[in-house]
Amino acid sequence: MISEKIENILNEQINKEFYSAYLYLAISGYFDEMGLKGFSHWTRVQAKEEMDHGMILFDYIIERQGKVNLKQIEMPDTDFGTPLDVFKKIYAHEKYVTDSINCVANMTDEECDLATRHFINWYISEQVEEEANVDDIIKKLEMFGEEKSILYHLDKELKERSYKPHTYNS
Ligand code: FEO
Numbered sequence: 094m095i096s097e098k099i100e101n102i103l104n105e106q107i108n109k110e111f112y113s114a115y116l117y118l119a120i121s122g123y124f125d126e127m128g129l130k131g132f133s134h135w136t137r138v139q140a141k142e143e144m145d146h147g148m149i150l151f152d153y154i155i156e157r158q159g160k161v162n163l164k165q166i167e168m169p170d171t172d173f174g175t176p177l178d179v180f181k182k183i184y185a186h187e188k189y190v191t192d193s194i195n196c197v198a199n200m201t202d203e204e205c206d207l208a209t210r211h212f213i214n215w216y217i218s219e220q221v222e223e224e225a226n227v228d229d230i231i232k233k234l235e236m237f238g239e240e241k242s243i244l245y246h247l248d249k250e251l252k253e254r255s256y257k258p259h260t261y262n263s
Contacts, residue, residue, distance in 0.1 A: 096204050100159040102197050103150050103209075108164045109193055110147035114140045116169040116186060123173050129244065131252035132176060138256045145259040146216070152261040153212055176244065177234040184227045191220040 095103070117140035124132035154161050173179045194216045201210040230247075237243045 095154070095157040095159045095206065095209060098200060099204055099206055099209055100154060102200050103154050103159070104162045104164070106193060106197055107147045107150045107154075107161070108166065109190060110143050110150065111166050112169070113186065113190060114143035114147065115166055117143060117183075119169040119171060120173060120179055120183070123171075123179070124176075129176065129248050131248035131250065135251035135254045138254050141256050142259060146219070149215075149259060149261040153209075156261075157208070175239055177231065177239055180227055180231045180234060184224065184231060187220065187223050187227055191224065194220055 117136045121133045121136040121140060124130075124136060151161055170182070173182070194213065198210065198213050198217065201207075201213060230251075233247060237247075
């Protein structure tokens with residue numbers, strides 16, 4: 094069984110993951126309006142992954158005989174700007190999520206909860222990958238600029254992203 098402190102921090106993390114899904118979905122709609130179907134697809138896939146992140150926490154709390162408390166999800170920002178602006182905002186958001194996951198890890202140490210510490214390690218690795226993926230897109234946008242022909246090619250590249258569901262214990 095998990096402690097109350099661990100239960101609370103994991104429930105807060107569920108909310109942050111579902112907010113992330115909302116944010117990526119809002120961005121996906123924005124790119125769709127701009128006619129950037131590949132950018133839209135990439136962020137929509139990310140929204141699905143964020144839902145998975147939330148559900149893995151959800152299932153873990155239940156398996157550890159805790160109580161799931163779903164909290165209100167904030168409305169995402171809608172002031173996005175250019176594709177480079179958007180990816181810089183995404184990067185800042187992912188850094189915020191990384192900090193939050195690190196706080197969960199610290200709490201498991203304080204509570205001597207080795208099982209949750211082991212569980213949260215997956216999220217630590219996932220954040221490394223997510224920050225790197227977003228940084229890669231930012232670097233391309235900074236290196237090649239945001240002219241239409243460049244965006245066209247990057248849009249085609251981002252359209253190739255496939256979705257592979259993440260689930261707890263699989
Ligand atoms: Fe689930 Fe993008 O952090």
